[in-house]
Amino acid sequence: MLDALPWMRELDEELKNNILxxxxxxxxxxxxxxxxxEIDGQLRVxxxxxxxxxxxxxxxxxxxxxxxxxxxxxxxxxAGRAYDYLIGHFLDRDHGGLYxxxxxxxxxSQDKKQIYGQAFAIYALSEFYLADGRxxxxxxxxxxxxxxxxxxxxxIHQGYIEALGRDWSHTDNFSLSNKDLNEKKSMNxxxxxxxxxxxxxxxxxxxxxxxxxxxxxxVTLEKIVDRATGHFRLFFDEEWNAKGSHISYGHDIxxxxxxxxxxxxxxxxxLLERVRAxxxxxxxxxxxxxxxxxxxIWNEAEPDGVTDANKDWWPQAEAMVGFYNAYELTGESxxxxxxxxxWKFIQTYIVDREHGEWHWGVDPNGSPLPGGTKISAWKCxxxxxxxxxEMLSRLQKETNLQEVDSL
Numbered sequence: 001m002l003d004a005l006p007w008m009r010e011l012d013e014e015l016k017n018n019i020l021x022x023x024x025x026x027x028x029x030x031x032x033x034x035x036x037x038e039i040d041g042q043l044r045v046x047x048x049x050x051x052x053x054x055x056x057x058x059x060x061x062x063x064x065x066x067x068x069x070x071x072x073x074x075x076x077x078x079a080g081r082a083y084d085y086l087i088g089h090f091l092d093r094d095h096g097g098l099y100x101x102x103x104x105x106x107x108x109s110q111d112k113k114q115i116y117g118q119a120f121a122i123y124a125l126s127e128f129y130l131a132d133g134r135x136x137x138x139x140x141x142x143x144x145x146x147x148x149x150x151x152x153x154x155x156i157h158q159g160y161i162e163a164l165g166r167d168w169s170h171t172d173n174f175s176l177s178n179k180d181l182n183e184k185k186s187m188n189x190x191x192x193x194x195x196x197x198x199x200x201x202x203x204x205x206x207x208x209x210x211x212x213x214x215x216x217x218x219v220t221l222e223k224i225v226d227r228a229t230g231h232f233r234l235f236f237d238e239e240w241n242a243k244g245s246h247i248s249y250g251h252d253i254x255x256x257x258x259x260x261x262x263x264x265x266x267x268x269x270x271l272l273e274r275v276r277a278x279x280x281x282x283x284x285x286x287x288x289x290x291x292x293x294x295x296x297i298w299n300e301a302e303p304d305g306v307t308d309a310n311k312d313w314w315p316q317a318e319a320m321v322g323f324y325n326a327y328e329l330t331g332e333s334x335x336x337x338x339x340x341x342x343w344k345f346i347q348t349y350i351v352d353r354e355h356g357e358w359h360w361g362v363d364p365n366g367s368p369l370p371g372g373t374k375i376s377a378w379k380c381x382x383x384x385x386x387x388x389x390e391m392l393s394r395l396q397k398e399t400n401l402q403e404v405d406s407l
Contacts, residue, residue, distance in 0.1 A: 034085030052377035230285030250315025253322035283326035295341030
């Protein structure tokens with residue numbers, strides 16, 4: 001069993017000297033501004049790659065959060081660079097909101113309003129405000145929240161429509177990527193709107209926002225979580241009829257702790273108890289059938305078994321936090337052990353000791369997947385950076401409690 005202090009030292013080393021250092025040294029696009037849109041696994045830069053909203057928002061969140069933790073000015077400088085690029089190139093000054101993608105020179109290349117992307121901008125801008133105190137960043141977060149509520153919220157069936165056109169008009173192009181079903185509602189978008197509203201509420205204690213966040217938690221508990229299995233349903237039509245039976249272990253374990261975080265900021269004790277029970281149930285479900293003998297969690301499954309036995313980087317990061325969160329909620333040592341096994345798996349297989357940062361993922365034999373990028377529209381410093389920051393904070397509380405108990 002790994003004690004809290006040595007675990008914290010390992011996390012601190014990984015975060016500062018691998019993850020954050022990699023993005024600060026390799027990710028900055030000095031020629032065109034902002035950050036590169038793509039770098040492959042051998043560190044070859046694709047100078048012509050488009051630059052994604054999710055990538056740039058996640059860089060902004062990560063370095064803002066890192067500055068809040070370490071108070072290191074170099075992290076705030078990179079966050080400022082990300083903020084300037086996001087506002088300078090992604091912001092739609094005619095219709096509001098942010099473009100989904102810009103080209104290498106910063107001109108819109110995909111201009112639809114994907115709500116998933118708007119949510120990550122709220123998440124990042126509110127974190128930058130908490131780090132830097134810049135009022136315009138908070139104002140931009142609030143404006144995005146109001147745009148989502150005005151154009152995407154479904155007042156009849158609740159929840160949020162996946163995407164709209166540039167001018168917030170109807171679109172038939174809902175899906176995030178070619179892996180996703182083209183349905184009007186998804187777990188993934190709702191999970192990250194939840195995450196965004198939670199962080200915005202830390203900065204802006206609006207009663208209206210509190211109502212939106214409460215309603216979203218309730219929708220997640222009632223429509224998205226399958227209470228019988230403890231898994232998320234992934235895709236839905238407008239009336240919340242589920243489409244497919246796919247299981248995403250990474251989203252399940254990530255959602256378990258993000259739901260708890262959302263309920264905690266609201267401090268509604270009745271809601272908190274409901275969420276606590278669901279969060280533990282979800283962690284139980286992943287631990288029971290989603291974890292391999294090596295401590296890594298598989299990507300995806302159907303009810304009758306695993307369908308993708310690869311282990312991408314981000315579910316491993318979320319598993320460490322999600323299992324530790326379940327340990328905090330229950331005191332059950334099996335969850336703390338699972339979090340440690342996740343961390344050991346990350347160190348053994350996912351951290352790239354040769355090129356830096358983390359591999360995209362590994363196959364069932366533990367070999368890095370071919371073709372995985374280091375930087376891309378989806379390969380960002382957010383899952384792994386956030387996991388380290390979360391664990392540092394949670395383990396610090398554990399050490400504080402141990403010190404109190406020893407007095």
